[in-house]
Amino acid sequence: MSDNRISVAKTYKLYVDGKFPRSESGRTYPVTDSKGTFLANAAHASRKDVRDAVVAARKAFGGWSGATAYNRGQVLYRVAEMMEGRREQFVAEVAASEGLPSRKAQSVVDAAVDRWVWYAGWTDKIATVLGAANPVAGPYFSFTVPEPTGVVGVLAPQESSLLGLVSVVAPVLATGCTAVVVSSAERPLPAITLSEVLATSDVPAGVVNVLTGRAGELGPWLASHGDVNAIDPTGAGPVGRVEIAREAAGTVKRVLAVPEDEPDWTQRPDIARLRRYLEPKTVWHPMGV
Amino acid sequence: MSTWEYAPAPESREIANLKPSYRPFIGGEFVDGSGEPLKSVNPATEEVLAEVGTASASDVDAAVKAARKAYDKTWRRMPGTERAKYLFRIARLIQERSRELAVLETLDNGKPIKESRDADVPTAAAHFFYHAGWADKLEYAGFGPDPQPLGVAGQIIPWNFPLLMLAWKIAPALATGNTVVLKPAETTPLTALVFAEICQQADLPPGVVNIVPGAGDIGAELVNHAGIDKIAFTGSTDVGKLIQRSVAGTPKRLTLELGGKAANVVFDDAPLDQAVEGIVNGIFYNQGHVCCAGSRLLAQESVVDELLEKLRYRVSTLRLGDPLDKNTDIGAINSAEQLTKIRELTESGVAEGAERWTSPCPLPERGFFFAPTVFSNVEQSMRIAREEIFGPVLSVLTFRTPAEAVAKANNTPYGLSAGIWTEKGSRILWMANRLRAGVVWANTFNRFDPTAPFGGYQESGFGREGGRTGLEGYLDV
Numbered sequence: 001m002s003d004n005r006i007s008v009a010k011t012y013k014l015y016v017d018g019k020f021p022r023s024e025s026g027r028t029y030p031v032t033d034s035k036g037t038f039l040a041n042a043a044h045a046s047r048k049d050v051r052d053a054v055v056a057a058r059k060a061f062g063g064w065s066g067a068t069a070y071n072r073g074q075v076l077y078r079v080a081e082m083m084e085g086r087r088e089q090f091v092a093e094v095a096a097s098e099g100l101p102s103r104k105a106q107s108v109v110d111a112a113v114d115r116w117v118w119y120a121g122w123t124d125k126i127a128t129v130l131g132a133a134n135p136v137a138g139p140y141f142s143f144t145v146p147e148p149t150g151v152v153g154v155l156a157p158q159e160s161s162l163l164g165l166v167s168v169v170a171p172v173l174a175t176g177c178t179a180v181v182v183s184s185a186e187r188p189l190p191a192i193t194l195s196e197v198l199a200t201s202d203v204p205a206g207v208v209n210v211l212t213g214r215a216g217e218l219g220p221w222l223a224s225h226g227d228v229n230a231i232d233p234t235g236a237g238p239v240g241r242v243e244i245a246r247e248a249a250g251t252v253k254r255v256l257a258v259p260e261d262e263p264d265w266t267q268r269p270d271i272a273r274l275r276r277y278l279e280p281k282t283v284w285h286p287m288g289v
Numbered sequence: 290m291s292t293w294e295y296a297p298a299p300e301s302r303e304i305a306n307l308k309p310s311y312r313p314f315i316g317g318e319f320v321d322g323s324g325e326p327l328k329s330v331n332p333a334t335e336e337v338l339a340e341v342g343t344a345s346a347s348d349v350d351a352a353v354k355a356a357r358k359a360y361d362k363t364w365r366r367m368p369g370t371e372r373a374k375y376l377f378r379i380a381r382l383i384q385e386r387s388r389e390l391a392v393l394e395t396l397d398n399g400k401p402i403k404e405s406r407d408a409d410v411p412t413a414a415a416h417f418f419y420h421a422g423w424a425d426k427l428e429y430a431g432f433g434p435d436p437q438p439l440g441v442a443g444q445i446i447p448w449n450f451p452l453l454m455l456a457w458k459i460a461p462a463l464a465t466g467n468t469v470v471l472k473p474a475e476t477t478p479l480t481a482l483v484f485a486e487i488c489q490q491a492d493l494p495p496g497v498v499n500i501v502p503g504a505g506d507i508g509a510e511l512v513n514h515a516g517i518d519k520i521a522f523t524g525s526t527d528v529g530k531l532i533q534r535s536v537a538g539t540p541k542r543l544t545l546e547l548g549g550k551a552a553n554v555v556f557d558d559a560p561l562d563q564a565v566e567g568i569v570n571g572i573f574y575n576q577g578h579v580c581c582a583g584s585r586l587l588a589q590e591s592v593v594d595e596l597l598e599k600l601r602y603r604v605s606t607l608r609l610g611d612p613l614d615k616n617t618d619i620g621a622i623n624s625a626e627q628l629t630k631i632r633e634l635t636e637s638g639v640a641e642g643a644e645r646w647t648s649p650c651p652l653p654e655r656g657f658f659f660a661p662t663v664f665s666n667v668e669q670s671m672r673i674a675r676e677e678i679f680g681p682v683l684s685v686l687t688f689r690t691p692a693e694a695v696a697k698a699n700n701t702p703y704g705l706s707a708g709i710w711t712e713k714g715s716r717i718l719w720m721a722n723r724l725r726a727g728v729v730w731a732n733t734f735n736r737f738d739p740t741a742p743f744g745g746y747q748e749s750g751f752g753r754e755g756g757r758t759g760l761e762g763y764l765d766v
Contacts, residue, residue, distance in 0.1 A: 129431065134756055136738035137415065144742050144756060226702075229747065242538030249533035251702070252526065252545065252748045270433075272766065280742045280758045283721045285731045 012188070014043045014212065015195030017056035018205025023213075024048045031188060034099025042188045045211035050180065050221045053209035057151045057178040058227050060206030065148045065176040069124035076120035076173060079201040083113045089193060090162060097161045097187035111266055112166040118269070119170040126175065126274050139287045146278035148176035149254060150229030153222035155215040155236045155244075161187035163265045165194065168232055169208060171273035180222060181210045182235060188212035216240050223247035223255075230254035230277060234262070295608065298615040300402045305393040311478065312342040313502055314485035316355035317495025322348050324503055329479055332399035333612050333621040333656040341478050344501035346510045349470070352499035353516040356441040356468040359496030365438060365466050369425030376421030376464060378491040383414040383456075386487065390480055394452055395612045397479040399621030399657070400575050402613050412737055413456035416755075419739035420460035423760060427465065430757050432766040438466035439542055439765055440518030443511040445532075446481075447524045448474035448623050449578040449679075455481050457754045458521050459498060460739075465763040467519070470499045472511055476624050478502040509535070517541060521762065523580070526677075526703070526748050544752025544762040546580065546744055548677040549705030552698035553583030553734065554688075554720065557592045559710035563732070565599045568683070571708055571734040573607060573661050576622055577681040580749075581706035583734055585667075585674060586685045587694055593687050597665055601646055604661045609650045619650075619681060622657040631659050631680035638664050638673035643684070669700060677703075691716065695723045704746025708734045727753070 012031075013020040022028075027044035064072070083090065087109055095105035127146055134142040152172045157164030161184045172179045183191030195210045211218060215235040223231050224247040231253055233241040238260055248255045256276050311329075313322040324343030331338050344352065364372070383390065390413075391406040400409070427436050442462045446454035451473060462469050473481035481500050488498045501507060505528070512520055512535050519542040522532050526547040536543050553571050555564050571583025588596050612620035622628040639645050643664040652658045659680055667674050667684040674684050688694040698707055707726040709717050717731045727745045730736060737743065737755075744753035752762045 130758070132742075132757060134738065134741040136736070136741050138736070138738070140733065140736060142736075142738065142741045144758065149746075245537030246534050249530050249537060252530060252533060252547065252750060254751050255537075257542075275761070279727060279746050280744070280753050280756075281721075281727055281729060282741050282743065282756075283729045283731065284733055284736050284741070285717065286733050 009040065012040050012042050012192045012212070014045055014049060015192065015199070015208070015210040016049065016053045017209065018199060020195070024052070031186070033096040039096060040189060042212040045182070045213035045218060047218070047221045049211055050218050050225070053180040053211060054151060054225055054227050056206035056209050057180050060204055061150060061178045063204055064178055064207045067176070069127070072174065072176060073120045073123035075202045076116055076123065076170065079197060079203065080113050080116035080120065082197045082201045083116065086193065086197060090190060093190045093193055094162050097189055108163050112163045115163070115166050116170055119174040122174050122271070122274060126271065126278070129271065130275065130278065130280070134282065140284050141287055142282060142284045144280050144282045147281050149277045149279050150177060151227060152177045152179050152277060153225070153228045153231040154179050154181045155219050155231070155233050156181055156183050156191065157262050157265070158184045158186065158215070158235050158237070159262050160265045162190040162194065164262060165191055167265050167269060168234060168273070171269070172277055173203070173207065175274055175277040177230070177277045178207045179209065180228070181208060182215050182218050182222070183210055183212050184235065185214050219244050220247050223253065224250055226251050228253065230256070232256040232258065234258045295616050299611060299613045300392055300615060302392060302396060302613060304388050305396055306389055307393065307396065308339060310340045310342070311482040313344050313348060314482060314498070314500040315348065315352045316499065317489070319485070320348070322502070324348065324507065327475060327502070329397055329476065331396050332623050333653070335655055335657070338396055339479065341482070341502050343503040344507050349501055349507060349510040349514060352470045352501050353441060353514050355496035356470050356499055357516055359494055360440055360468040363494045364468050364497050369427065372463065372466065373421045373424035375491055375493050376417050376424060376460065379487060379493070380414045380417035380421060382487045382490055383410065383417065386483070387411065387414065390452060390483060392613070393483060394480050395620070397477050398448065398451060399612050399623055401617040401620045402615055403617070404575060409450055409453045412739070413453045416456040416460040416739045420464035424464040427760070427764070430760050432761065432764055436764040436766050439763060440467060441516060442467045442469045442519040442521060442763065443514065443517040444469055444471040444521045445508045445511065445524065446471065446473055448477040449575060449580070451477040452480040452484065454523055455484055461754070461759050462521070462763050463497065465760055467763050468497045470501060470511060472501050472503060472508050475504045512536065519543070519763065522546070529750060542762070545750035546752070546754065547748065547750040549580045549582070549703045549745065549749050550585055550675065550677055550701045551581055551583045551706040551708065551726065552585045552587050553708035554587045554694045554698060554710065555589060555592070555596060556711035556716065557589040558712045560712065561592065561596055561599055564596070564710040565603050567708065567710060567732070567734045568600060569603055569607070572683045573604070573619060573681050574735050576619055576659070578623060578679055579735065581728060581735065583706070583708050584678060584682070584684060586683055587688050587697055588685060590687045590689050593685070597663070597685065600663060604663060605648050605650070607648065607650065607661055609658060609660060610653055619661060622659050622680060625657055627679065628657045628659060631678055631682060634673060634676060634678045635662060635682055638667070638671060638684070641671045641673070643667045643671060643673060669697060675701065691720065695720065699725045702748040705749035706730065
C-alpha cells in the first residue's frame with residue numbers, strides 16, 4: 001500500500017430499521033476530533049427521523065420481546081464478538097472523538113465489549129432475580145414476571161461516546177425492549193460504527209435505531225411521542241432533562257432517574273437499569289380439582 | 290310455588306362510633322385544621338355524617354415538618370425489628386376494630402357492608418401484617434445489602450377503597466423507614482382519621498404518620514412541597530399526569546397507580562356460569578368504582594348470545610340498596626358528581642349506537658344509585674369502550690380469534706389489568722404473556738393480596754404496590 005494513497009472516507013449516516021438512510025431533512029453537520037480537525041459530516045436527524053425510528057422500534061418490539069431470553073443473550077454476545085473484530089477501528093474513533101491516548105482508548109473499547117458480555121448473561125436470569133411466586137392467602141397460584149416496557153428513547157451520554165453509549169443501550173436490549181438512540185452530538189462517529197456492528201450481529205432490524213443530532217432538539221419529540229414507553233434523558237443535560245420530564249408526563253412515560261453529571265462508566269453496573277425497563281406482571285389462577 | 294323474599298338484615302350503624310366532628314392528625318395530635326371544614330355525606334342517604342376539619346397550606350407545611358422531624362429523630366434510626374413491631378401492632382388494632390371500621394367505611398363510602406367487612410378491612414390489616422415482616426429483612430429484598438429509605442412520603446389516595454388504599458400506601462412506606470403525610474379523598478376521610486386514632490393506640494412515635502384531609506388543592510400543596518422526597522398517588526390518569534408534570538425536574542420520586550379500561554376475555558370453551566360470576570365480580574364489585582374493573586367484556590362471537598343471556602339474568606338478581614344491609618350486592622355511587630359522570634358516559638353509549646340493557650331492580654328514593662347496566666354491540670371507537678366510566682356499566686365487544694382478542698384488549702392507552710376465561714391452560718399462558726397489563730386474572734377476577742404486586746403498564750401508571758417489588762418505590766435504589 002502506497003503512502004500516497006488517497007484513503008476512502010466513510011459516509012456516516014443514520015441507522016433506522018436496519019438500514020442506513022440519510023436524514024430525511026437533508027441536514028448534516030461537521031464532526032471534528034478533539035483538536036478541531038474535520039473528521040466527517042454526520043447526518044443531522046430531524047423530528048421526522050425520530051418518528052420513523054419510533055415506528056421501526058415499535059414494529060420490532062413484538063419479535064424481540066417475544067424472542068427467548070436465551071436467543072437474546074446469544075445475540076447480545078454476538079455484538080461483543082463483532083465489536084472485538086472491529087477493535088482497531090473503535091480504538092481509533094474513540095481516541096479521535098474523546099482525545100484519548102491510544103492506550104486509554106483501548107481500555108475503553110475493551111470495557112465496552114465486556115459490557116455487552118455482562119448484559120448478554122443477564123437476559124435469561126433477570127426474570128429469576130426479579131420475578132416471584134406470590135404466597136397469596138387463598139386457593140390461587142399467583143406469580144409475577146418482569147416484562148419489557150416497550151420502546152425506549154435513549155439520549156446517549158455526550159462525553160463517553162462508546163462505553164457510555166453501550167452502557168445505556170445494552171440494558172434496554174437485554175430486557176427485550178427496543179431503542180431509539182440519539183448519539184452524542186459532538187462525538188457521533190463511534191455510535192454509527194456501533195450501528196454497523198449491530199447490523200451484522202443478528203440484532204433484528206428496528207431493535208436499535210441510532211440517530212445522530214442534538215439531544216436538546218430531538219429529546220422532547222421522543223419524550224412526547226405517544227408510542228414511546230420510557231426515556232433515558234442522560235444526554236440531555238440537567239436543563240434539558242427538566243423539559244423532557246415534563247413532556248414525558250403527557251403519556252405517563254417512565255423517565256429514568258440519572259445523576260446530574262455523567263457517571264464513571266468504567267464502574268461495573270448493577271441491575272438498576274434493567275429494573276427500570278421492566279414491568280412486573282402478576283398473573284393469578286385458581287387452584288382446584 | 291311460593292317466592293321467598295329477603296328480610297332486611299341491616300348492620301347496626303351504632304358500631305361505627307360516628308362522631309359529630311373529625312380533625313386532621315399532625316405530629317401525633319388531632320389539631321384544628323385551618324382549612325374550610327367539609328361535611329362528609331353518606332351517599333346512600335345524602336345525610337351529613339360528620340364535619341371534618343381540613344388542612345390548609347400551613348397545616349400541610351406543619352405536617353411535612355412533623356414527618357421530617359420524626360424521620361430524622363426517630364423512625365430512620367429505629368432498628369427494623371422495632372419498626373416491625375409497631376406495624377404488627379397496627380395490623381392487630383385494625384383487626385380488633387374491624388367491625389367498627391367496616392361500618393364506618395360503608396357509611397362514608399356507600400359500598401356494601403359485605404365488601405367492607407370481608408375485603409377492604411381484612412385486606413388492610415393483612416397489608417400491615419405483611420409489611421411488618423419486611424421492616425427488619427430489607428437486606429433480603431434484592432436491592433443490595435443496606436437499602437435506605439427516601440425520607441418523607443406524600444401520599445394521596447382515592448375514595449373507592451379509602452382504608453385499603455391507605456394501607457397500601459402507609460404500610461410499605463413505614464416498613465422501609467419512611468414517614469408519611471397522607472391526604473385521604475375529600476368525600477371519604479373518616480376511616481383515615483380513625484386510623485390516626487389507631488396510630489395513637491399503637492403508641493406510634495408522633496409525626497411518623499400525619500393525615501391531612503382536604504380537596505385537590507391540598508393534594509397539590511403536598512405534591513409541590515419542597516420538604517417531600519416521594520409522592521405516591523392513586524387516582525385518575527388526568528391528575529396523575531398533572532402530578533408527573535409538577536414533580537418533573539425535582540428530585541422527588543414518584544409512583545402512580547392510575548385508571549384502567551380492563552378487557553375481560555371470554556373464550557367459547559370457558560365454563561360460562563363460572564365466567565358470568567367473574568364478569569359480574571369484575572365490573573359490579575364496589576359499584577364498578579375499581580381502577581382495575583373488567584369494564585370491557587370481550588366475548589368470542591360464537592358464545593356471545595348465550596353469555597349475554599346468562600349475564601343479564603344473573604345481573605337482574607343482584608340486590609341494589611342499603612349498603613348496610615348484609616344482603617346488598619350493589620351499594621351507592623360515592624358522590625353526586627360521580628353519578629353525573631356515569632350518567633353522561635352512559636348516555637354517550639346510547640347516542641353512539643350501543644344497545645343498552647339495565648337491570649330492572651328498584652332504586653331507593655334517596656341517595657346516589659345507578660342500576661347495573663350492560664351495553665352490547667359496542668364498537669372500539671365508542672367512548673364507553675375507551676374511557677374509564679368508574680361505575681356499574683359494562684361494555685360488551687366480540688372477537689373471533691385469540692389474536693384478535695389480544696389486539697382488541699391491548700387497544701387502549703391504559704394497562705392495569707385483564708381477565709381470561711378458558712379451560713385451555715396453554716391458551717391462558719399464551720394470552721397472559723401477550724396482554725399488556727400489570728395484573729392478569731385467569732378464570733378469576735379482582736383478587737388482591739399484599740404478597741402479589743399490583744400496578745399498571747403505560748398510562749395506568751408506574752411502580753407496584755405489594756410484594757417484594759412494592760418495596761422499591763420507597764427505597765433509594
